[in-house]
Amino acid sequence: MLAEHFELIETIGTDFAIAVLFILIGLAIRDVLKKANVPKFGQWFVWLVLFLGCAGFIAKGIIQAIWEAGL
Template sequence: MLSEHFELIETLGTNFAIAILFLLIGLAIRDVLKKAEVPKFGQWFVWLVLFLGCAGFIAKGIIQAFFESGI
């Protein structure tokens, strides 16, 4: 049974690992921004870039699922 679903398990594991990585990056960035006392505009810009990176990752997953489904 495991060999039948190996590709699905691998894909889910990779997606969860990348999501956790984004979370850890976000926590590290928050810590650095607070300790460095970055102005609000700079903080806003940093979070915008981080959000766009996450949004690109999510969009890639949706596009990939769309093409693999054959619709």
């Protein structure tokens, strides 16, 4: 059974690892922004860029799933 679903397990594991990485990056950025007393506009811009990176990763996953399904 494991050999039959190895690719699916690998894909889920990779997606989970990247999600954890994004969370850790977010926590590190929050810490740096707090300690550096960055103005609100700068903080907003940093979080916007981080969100767009995450959104790009999610869009890539959706596009890849659609492409592989042949729709």
